[in-house]
Amino acid sequence: IVGAGIPAATGMALSMQILGTGNVAMCVFGDGAAQTGICHEAMNMAGLWKLPVVFVLEHNQFGLTVPSEVQSPVEDLSIRAAGYAMPAEIVDGNDAVAVYRAVSAMVERARRGEGPGMVECKTYRIEGFSTSDMGGYQKSEDIAAWKARDPLLVSRKALLGDVGEAKLAGIEAAAKAEVDEAFAAALSDPMPEFFVDEACNPYSEAH
Ligand SMILES: Cc1ncc(C[n+]2csc(CCOP(=O)(O)OP(=O)(O)O)c2C)c(N)n1
DSSP: OTTTHHHHHHHHHHHHHHHTOOOOEEEEEETTGGGSHHHHHHHHHHHHTTOSEEEEEEEOSEETTEEGGGTOSOSOGGGGGGGGTOOEEEEETTOHHHHHHHHHHHHHHHHTTOOOEEEEEEOOOOSOSBTTBOOOOSOHHHHHHHHTTOHHHHHHHHHHHHHOHHHHHHHHHHHHHHHHHHHHHHHHSOOOOOOOOGGGOTTOTTO
């Protein structure tokens, strides 16, 4: 259900506030989810009651197949946070460190009891939405430009100076070997047996 995590996180934040746990709830959602009614009801409540929740908006410029300019009259969706008395920060969503810093700052202020916050991560969906939507509606020059700024490439470049090429190549090789090993193990494992509990099957002939 698109946008369902937004009220769920807000409800969890209300529980955390009432119980005084000192925890902070967080939800990550898309630009399509940001257009739902429940998003705005939840954010209004979070702002009104100063709930400890951080809203992380992954603005990848498409809601399923729909480009953001035909979903919303504003480009920077986080300007709406002002309407709920929340601070918001826009960051480069392909820069892991920028995302970490902005989200951490919002988490810390929420933990201090200063209420909710929003981080809008600007990014781009270079592929389709799922196996039922293989893409094809993005411009190839946009895909190429964003692929060149893949978060892994951006992080690698940022680490290169301090960590060095040899160590980075070693980390990459170890990660690839781990994935290859897991892949091979999954392929060689027997297929799981499906257990169907007839008592819980509404279509069972047994009823
Ligand atoms: C309540 C609800 N309305 C409509 C849909 C159909 N739907 C599936 S994905 C989607 C768009 C989601 O957009 P976004 O939140 O930007 O996610 P992204 O496309 O970036 O994965 C919609 C409308 C749904 N799953 N749930």
